[in-house]
Amino acid sequence: MKGIAKSLMVTLSTFTRKPVTRDYPNYHRELPERDRAFPLLLWDKEIDEPFCTGCHACERACPVECMTVLMKDNPNHKSNGGDSSRRKIIDKFWIDYARCMRCNICVEVCNFDAIAMNNTWQGHELSVHDRKDLVMDLEQLLVQSHVGAIKEWVPVLGQSNETNE
Amino acid sequence: MVASPQATPEHEFETQDLLINVGPQHPSTHGVFRMVLTIDGEVVKDVVPYIGYLHRGAEKLCETMDFRQGIGFMDRTEYLAAHNAELSYVMAVEALAGLEVPERAQWIRTILCELNRLSSHFMFLGAFGIDVGVFGTPFIYAWREREAIIDLFEEISGDRMMYAYFRPGGLAWDVPLNFKERVREVLKSTRQGIRDFDELLTQNEIFRARTEGIGYISAEDAIDWGMSGPSIRASGVPLDVRRDEPYLKYAELDFDVIVGENGDVFDRYYCRMLEMHESVKIIEQCLERLQPGLIVPDKMPRMLRAAPGEVYIRTEAPRGEYGIYMVSKGGNRPYRLKVRSACLSNLQALRQMSVDQYIADAIIVLGSIDIVLSEVDR
Numbered sequence: 001m002k003g004i005a006k007s008l009m010v011t012l013s014t015f016t017r018k019p020v021t022r023d024y025p026n027y028h029r030e031l032p033e034r035d036r037a038f039p040l041l042l043w044d045k046e047i048d049e050p051f052c053t054g055c056h057a058c059e060r061a062c063p064v065e066c067m068t069v070l071m072k073d074n075p076n077h078k079s080n081g082g083d084s085s086r087r088k089i090i091d092k093f094w095i096d097y098a099r100c101m102r103c104n105i106c107v108e109v110c111n112f113d114a115i116a117m118n119n120t121w122q123g124h125e126l127s128v129h130d131r132k133d134l135v136m137d138l139e140q141l142l143v144q145s146h147v148g149a150i151k152e153w154v155p156v157l158g159q160s161n162e163t164n165e
Numbered sequence: 166m167v168a169s170p171q172a173t174p175e176h177e178f179e180t181q182d183l184l185i186n187v188g189p190q191h192p193s194t195h196g197v198f199r200m201v202l203t204i205d206g207e208v209v210k211d212v213v214p215y216i217g218y219l220h221r222g223a224e225k226l227c228e229t230m231d232f233r234q235g236i237g238f239m240d241r242t243e244y245l246a247a248h249n250a251e252l253s254y255v256m257a258v259e260a261l262a263g264l265e266v267p268e269r270a271q272w273i274r275t276i277l278c279e280l281n282r283l284s285s286h287f288m289f290l291g292a293f294g295i296d297v298g299v300f301g302t303p304f305i306y307a308w309r310e311r312e313a314i315i316d317l318f319e320e321i322s323g324d325r326m327m328y329a330y331f332r333p334g335g336l337a338w339d340v341p342l343n344f345k346e347r348v349r350e351v352l353k354s355t356r357q358g359i360r361d362f363d364e365l366l367t368q369n370e371i372f373r374a375r376t377e378g379i380g381y382i383s384a385e386d387a388i389d390w391g392m393s394g395p396s397i398r399a400s401g402v403p404l405d406v407r408r409d410e411p412y413l414k415y416a417e418l419d420f421d422v423i424v425g426e427n428g429d430v431f432d433r434y435y436c437r438m439l440e441m442h443e444s445v446k447i448i449e450q451c452l453e454r455l456q457p458g459l460i461v462p463d464k465m466p467r468m469l470r471a472a473p474g475e476v477y478i479r480t481e482a483p484r485g486e487y488g489i490y491m492v493s494k495g496g497n498r499p500y501r502l503k504v505r506s507a508c509l510s511n512l513q514a515l516r517q518m519s520v521d522q523y524i525a526d527a528i529i530v531l532g533s534i535d536i537v538l539s540e541v542d543r
Contacts, residue, residue: 003368010365011302020309034341036323063234103237103329104337117323155338 028121033153037123038097039106039115041090041138042152043145047083049076050142051114052090058106058115066099067106068092093141097126098134104155113154120150182210185524189218193296193528196538200515202527209527212516216509219542224502231497232258232333232469240327242504243540245288248274248281248318249482250540251331256412257478257489258333261471269458270335275413276348276451277321277330278480279444283355284314285483286437286444289535290362293434296532297375303365310358313351320347333469335461345452352445359441367435376431380518380530383428390514393507394485395436396534400428406481417454420447430526430533437535470497477505484508484535506540 022029039058044051054071072091076082106115117123122144128134144150188199197218203211223242227235239254240247252274259266266274291307294300315325321340322330330337341347366372382392387400397404405422407415423439425432471493479488485507492501511534519527 001370003370003373007365007369010361014306020312032320032323034321034323035319061234063230063237101237101241102324102327103234104323105233105237105329108233108337119323157338 031119031121033119033151034155035117035119036102036104037118037120038100038102038126038136039095039141040118040123040136040144040150041093041141042114042116043142047076047086049074049084049086050090050138051112052093053086053088053112053114054090054093055088055111057109057111061105061109063103063105064099064101066096068094090138093138094135095141096135098131107154108157116145116150116152116154118144118150119153120144122149180205187528189215194531194538195292195536198531198536198538198541200527200531202524204524207523207525209519209522209524212519212527214512214515216512216538216541219538221543223543224504227502228499232262232471232499235499235502236331237327237329239504240329241539242506242543243482243484243487243537244326245537246281246285246483247326247328248277248331249480249487251328252278252413253478253480253482253487253489255331255333256480257476257491258469258471260476260478261474261491261493262333262466262469263472264334264465265462266335267459267462269456270460271413272451272455273336273340273460274331275415275418276448276455277318278413279447279451280314280317280348280351282444282483283441284311284318286441287311287314287358289437289483290366290434293529293532293535294366296529297372299366299372303362306358306361306365310355313354317347317351332461334465335459339460345455348448348452352448355441356445359438359445363438367438373431376434376529376533377429378427379430379522379526380433380533381427381429382514382518386517387428387514390517391510392485392514392534393510394481394483395423395440396433396485396511396514398423399425399432399436401426406479406486410479412478412480414451414454415447418447418450430529433533468497470495471499479505482507484537484540485511487540504543506543508534508536508538508540512536512541 042051054069056069059067059069070092071088074084074086074089076084077087104117107117182203182205185202185204187202188194189197199215201213202209223238227238236251239250243250287307287310291304294303318328319325322328382400384400384402387397387402401424403422403424408422420443423436425436473493473495475492477488477490479486487507488505490503491499494500519530
């Protein structure tokens with residue numbers, strides 16, 4: 001009987017503790033900046049075009065082959081009288097979020113820091129009625145970065161933060 | 166009314182064994198696991214387990230991928246202790262590629278693996294509580310404690326379950342600046358959580374009546390079946406890869422190997438409980454000795470290539486020995502990859518442990534070896 005009384009004391013003591021649950025749909029906790037939802041493309045605000053040049057590096061490195069990339073000549077390149085130094089630029093880009101396993105490899109192989117993992121709640125709340133709706137096209141991938149809705153965190157690979165410690 | 170000629174006093178009442186199908190969609194099988202029980206009244210006479218419902222061919226998939234791409238699949242072979250699963254894989258790659266892991270990366274790996282052991286054992290305590298019949302309370306308490314650890318993992322690696330954080334050679338990126346404080350904070354709540362569980366379950370008479378003397382397996386049988394981890398230590402075999410074949414920094418750390426006596430369900434539960442105290446001890450020692458430094462080797466090759474050869478690396482995952490057997494013929498991908506999962510081996514002893522037990526106890530026996538079906542089927 002003593003043991004049972006002790007067990008009941010534990011449950012009783014939780015009444016005095018602060019609740020740890022959160023009223024989820026009404027309250028969104030703050031996500032850490034490293035949070036990885038799904039990959040999206042970043043927008044170069046200085047030149048007003050995407051960072052992505054369509055180099056296929058992420059497409060080749062993706063373990064689950066969820067990406068499709070097509071590139072084109074950049075109409076905004078300097079040789080055409082524009083102000084961009086990118087000779088090639090992304091034409092079409094699809095990421096199948098239903099296939100993606102969020103391994104971060106595309107972010108690591110990108111030479112232009114053009115792709116990042118979404119670290120906002122929009123990246124997590126993706127319920128759709130049809131799986132086809134989870135195939136994101138270029139516009140959908142860029143819109144969050146274009147309007148400045150994400151705080152970008154691109155991992156600094158293999159570099160230790162010893163100096164700050 | 167004429168009496169039936171069979172109804173003589175000498176007539177023996179005939180009984181027939183009943184086949185009961187448990188699973189694959191059954192909450193107490195911890196996933197998609199099916200077992201067919203032959204029962205005589207309420208006593209289990211035979212158990213035939215069926216596995217393979219969660220087979221995804223992770224081993225074969227990894228053979229078509231380079232070493233970095235394989236990490237994500239290793240996470241998914243053991244989703245409750247993904248850090249430990251990754252660790253075996255990257256250690257195998259490091260052994261083949263001849264990479265030396267820097268000190269700091271090794272300490273951080275040790276901390277994360279032990280934290281993952283804590284979170285996995287909390288998950289066990291909660292799920293085991295449900296198996297025994299304490300619905301709700303331990304499960305939710307375990308979730309509360311596990312949440313703190315998983316939040317920490319999210320701050321470090323960015324993901325809550327499939328971390329993909331260890332890389333051949335070290336770590337993908339460094340831990341956040343407030344890492345030490347955050348780990349200490351989590352440990353504080355974890356210690357309280359372990360104490361809660363100790364008082365909630367260990368001394369509880371109903372819980373003990375339900376678990377003591379059930380699902381006995383002797384030390385010899387446990388060795389014969391190839392069990393490992395807490396499940397074999399509960400039978401009194403002091404087998405712990407961390408101490409027997411120290412990897413990472415375990416040789417320099419001071420911790421005890423928890424050994425049970427009776428080899429029953431209660432001991433398997435209690436071994437895990439005491440092991441959690443050891444894990445907390447290990448993490449505290451690691452935090453004191455964690456120094457700034459490199460997290461990947463100085464001369465990290467841009468394209469990782471392994472030397473031809475084969476290697477078997479085993480580490481102590483929460484459920485037992487998690488081994489990776491990797492054959493390389495050179496190049497950037499394994500020629501053959503085999504995962505030796507602790508759960509599959511532990512599951513072999515299920516029949517021996519649950520025969521001649523009551524049907525309700527068969528569920529507890531299954532729960533006590535803490536199976537993760539993704540690890541069994543891979």
